[in-house]
Amino acid sequence: MIGNILGTGRRRSFDGRPRLTLYALSAIFALGVVYANIFALPDALLIGILFICGIYTLLFLTVGATMTSPDKPTIFDIVLSVSSIACGVFFYSIRGDLANHITLLYQLSADKLIFGSILLLLTIEATRRTTGPGLTVVVLIFLAYNLFGHHLPPPLGHGYIDFGSFIDTLMYTTDGVFGVPVQVAGSYVFLFVMFGCLLTHAGGAEFMFKLSAALTGRSPGGPAKIAVVSSGMYGTISGSPTSDVATTGSVTIPIMKRLGYPPRFAGAVEIAASTGGSALPPVMGSAAFILAEYTGISYRNVILAALIPAVLFYLSIFLQVHFRAVRLGMAGMDTEDSALDALRTGWVFVVPVIIIIVALLAGYTPTYVAMFATLSLVGASYLTRATRMTPRRMLEGLGETTLRMLPVAGACAAAGLVIGGLTMTGLALKASSIVLLFAGSSEFLLLVLGAIIAIIVGLGMPTPAAYILSAVLIGPAFAAAGFSLLSSNMFLLFYAILSALTPPVAVAAFAAAAIAEEDAMKIAVTAVKLAAVGFILPFFFVWNEALLANGTWLEVGVAAIGGLAAVTLLALVIESDMSWPMRAVCLAAATAMLSPYLAVAIPMLMIVLAIGIWWKRTGGLPFGIGRSARRLDVGNTSS
Template identity: 35%
Template sequence: MPTDRDQTMTQQDTKAPVSVAGEGADQRQVTGLVGLTIMVIAVSFSLFQLYQSGIGLMPAQNLRAVHLAFVLGLIFLLFPAFSGMRKNRIPIIDLFLAAVAIAGPLYFYFYFFEMVMRAGAETTFDFAMGVLTIVALLEATRRAIGPVLPVLAIIFMLYAFFGAYMPDIIGHRGYSAERIVRHLYPTTEGIFGIPLAVASTFVFLFVLFGAVMQRTGVSDYLTRLAMAGLGSYQGGPAKSAVLASAMMGSFSGSSTANVATTGTLTIPLMKRVGFSPASAGGVETAASTTGQFVPPVMGAAAFVMVEMTGIPYVQIITAALLPAILDLAGILFCVHMHAKKMNIRGIPREELPPVLPTLLSQFHLLIPVLGLIFMLVIANFTPTRSAFFAIPLALLVSLVARNTIIVYRALRTQANGGDPFAGVQEALEKERSSVAREKAAAREPLTSWRQTITRTWADWGRDLVHGLADGARQAIPISAACATAGIIIGIITLTGLGLRMQSILLLLSGGELWAALVFTAIGSIILGLGVPTTANYIIMATLMAPALIQLGVPPLAAHMFVFYFGILADTTPPVGLGAYVAAGIARAGPIRTSLEGFKFSITAFIIPFMFVYNPTLLLIGDVQIFELGWLVISGLIGVYALSVMKEGWWLTRANAIERIAMTFAAILLIQPSFIVDLAGFGLMGAVLLWQFQKVRSEARHGYTPPTRSAQIAMGVGVVTLPAVVLTMTLPVVTVDEGVRTWSRVVLPGSRVTLEHVHSVEQTRVEDRFQVGWRADLIHQRTVSRSLGAGLPADARARDGVLTTRGTGERFTAIPMRFDANSAATIQFGGDEPVEFAPAEGSGRVELRVNRLWERFWPW
């Protein structure tokens, strides 16, 4: 039975009105016959998608057309043209637009094969339907998610039209309006391409699964469970919010929906124990955003990544596990330091329920999630088939468990001499989700078993219908964004912009990996400020990920990188959609809440750079247990140092020098080097000793600031120690020619080019490498230039140049051998090439790469 302590956690301060922004936040709430009609359409949409995922055999292009027709029709019915318009009625113009908007997708459905057969000879009506579909889609996307993505799509279409007038670096011959529409509409290269395919299968089903799970009350259960375990500790409600939101976000399709669901419970509790409104909203925003990184669902982006990369699903979620753990740990550390700094205590233990009974009370709600993981990971079901079984399983478990628990509690109440139907009433209230609990508060008490069964089935049916409708409502903004992203992808494939963007990124970065990563991160965040995660990832994976791969980044790491920063836009000022939702619940300023969320998420901005420079974190390649364990331990301590830097507090308040020292320590600890990690530990140890001295001084005499000379000494140490350590870890390329050995200190990310010229065939071959952070050479590409024979005819037709993408293989030693007719050089960055001079008669040269400190301690 629910107790007073349960009510403390579930009802405290949750009756305040909530202002929600983000995906689907401005939907109309229409009642009467029109509202019922919209409900029927939304439920039919969900049932259609569920049927097609497991039973239906509709061709893929037809499924996309029907999906888009539902999406466009519902958006014009649910979303007003402008935010200030009334939301309790639908204007006649929107009813007309809804009817007109579905004409384009339905025409595609019925006449797709005819349009394919007459490719190149499209009719005027084909062109008109294409224009109608594009315009309707752009307007629907503007209503659902805002103007950013539609404006971006229009810019791309203008780029395709005016390509002949563009600068040479991005210019092309230009395309007519008819050619652009013909590429975007009656083919699967544009609107009906891969983005909409992903939205109509994986994304919709897992958004629907999350909506159904929310209706079963799992969000309340996870929050109560986390609160029972952590609520009594310092800053306990915030730590509970982090875990509950991360668990809920792991199978929810939207960070904003996650904030709106769990935040109504966690944010008031955080405010109650002493967190400021902005900090409470920031914690919830950071935690809900992090939930999108947590396997198995990862906001449905894991399945999109499977489609984009061809990498198996199990490998993707396995790779995402350790970064997600580090990210969660970073938020928890920041929350803990903030609570210590502000002296925020937890909720008294007597006000919290015991952990084990809370765990067992509704453990059945986790069965669908466990079943989903089993089907995806162990049974190797496809994602669509797994969701097809998981959604009915969630509904079935909710019904069976609800009735079983109700009967058990009623009989137990009767055995104790009480009214059995009072026990049934309380059980019903506990099983009902918090959204439905308030609406049922005024209902008459139960008096018979027949009434009990009727009400139980009625409640379950209501949750079923609303869960299906909620899934459709939450999914349509994402689907519209994916279809609009298809316009952008179509323009990229039509104009070849993808290859040009790779060249631009390489030009801007100068071939330096760190610069390319920074530019990619900035682009992902800017795009993510107004674009849902899935669409953002699809666009950035098409534009930027190939350039990172060309620089030697493993494909999985490159795609994870753009995925991470696309999601982090939900916490990044000034927009931060997730922060706007949390600000409405916390009654705080949205910009301040977004800033707090950004600070609590600081670890997440570092982790992508960690796994790019050390793919072992993603379990890529030959992973050694000791290396992996050390990497995780040093990474956890590194994010702990970041939390100290962020809050300015450890054992006591940290001054500017100590915070700078902890920043350097964090940087050292996240570097993939054992020696560098030891230096980071040493720097943290120095700060810890300093903090001990300050604590003892405060305890004995009150606070006594360190002397001026001590501050200067520590400042010099903070600057010089990391500089010396980083210098000693720089890679050194050693060239052993037999008769002489010479070396060159190089920076990680710089280029090394080996050139070999064969004097008979006059074929010049360049192997280009990048110096890695592991003190190795990463093969990037091979370029062959022929002055005579030696290359295929098609290569000579392209000015005698043949470029082959590198293997990405890493080398710490490269042995070479040259004959009498050969010559070879090595070039570091843009320096002059240096010709090899092997010992006479041997023709042998060996390149070795190690770190500078190994030249002094070779053992």
């Protein structure tokens, strides 16, 4: 009973005319969002209100109240959907008052209080249906704290907040539900999700798999490498680990199992690679847009900063897969297709990627970058018959865009409620003070606490909500400690992303478990091992910002090359059977190569490269050290 009340709702499946109607309405809504962002450009509060009310209208019809809800919407669902429309109509009718509204200056009128309260309840129910108990309970706790926290003793207590002021702040300003997360979800994120959906319906996901198979399939551990490469390419666009696992994992996991990989390892490779897509340029899912909007750092600088860490993260997974395959004698796939064969039929999908990169480098905003990419995709699709965007594909792509945004919009609105509550009560500054008090003068301990809090906040939550809540709670403490705005927010973003595969929740693992037919927690534990470099890297790029492409050309170059060598050593440490003293030596060498001090990093990098060349030529290390690691042929990394 309690599970039904607190759990997520059932995503309904429609067939025939109801499905066509749903997709048509969703496509019309998607076109409305495009028009609002490109041509109408109303104020941020109004566009956020209309976006959320429109999303809720469809959400309550397509997501049932519980997992046992019937296939057809119930009377209760219809009432909630109609209430969402009513709220949208009301807020649009008072758009003139909203433009001139001054928060807390006057008491809200009765109608504003009623409709604001209705929209608050709709937001809580939408959050519960789409994200489940985790975020919903957090929201309810913060709402209760806002209304009743004045009864608590100092320092946790705050001044009295009456219900009218509470609704005014949360529903009639951009400090609550319609804050940065919803504004970003209704603009950049929506448009890039639209690009990804249209790309998939044109055959882009199939092209990515074929290209990955051609590049890596025949090498040792080929199927697992295909999962790494294809999941990364798809994940940067989708920004959803669960969606990525369901899309690419349904192909890669069964192939890995057929060729002898344990189900646990097959599922772990898929979710580790899928999770990292949110950190991989040029799109980086939705959280990167929120980071750019929240911090004021340009999106171009965000993706440049993420490039080296993302490459190192995927290289570490790729090398672990390779080393394990060599050690266990895992064969590659028998495939006749080459990369040229894949490009011969799918070259049209390269065009929008080039457009994205060029538009970003030219300084266009993410909104226009997404539109340029989408228009170039649609135009290029007509150059080959197999990829042509027919009216049916367009309808399904646009409709799926809106339907994919339902859980994202619900999570972003809920995050806005929490942020508004933190702003009203000053709890964010109190939380930062408490963290600083525990950390004392230790910057390393502060980072550890920040990482733990970001992961805990992110358990069971979508990445955007996890990041923004972490940034609000921990960001002030990082700023007080002197960490730069870019490095501290990238730090929190990485851990918000990694929370998707971290036990005990590990949302992405459940999607992989259903395909791999293995226990989700076993998959998650193995995925954490594969993603170990991702948990370590954020500490290093806070220490050495050259890893975020912030420094001179020499500093960035040394950091990039040193990072490649360091990640190779770390992958060896994880996957080989070398002795513990040798592991300690490798870890020390990796740390030195990632150092911000060139006088330390460059000599160590030269030593490691010299040893690597010796190893490749002779099959062993100089001076007879590390004999137990010889079972791994690190020179055999051809793909």
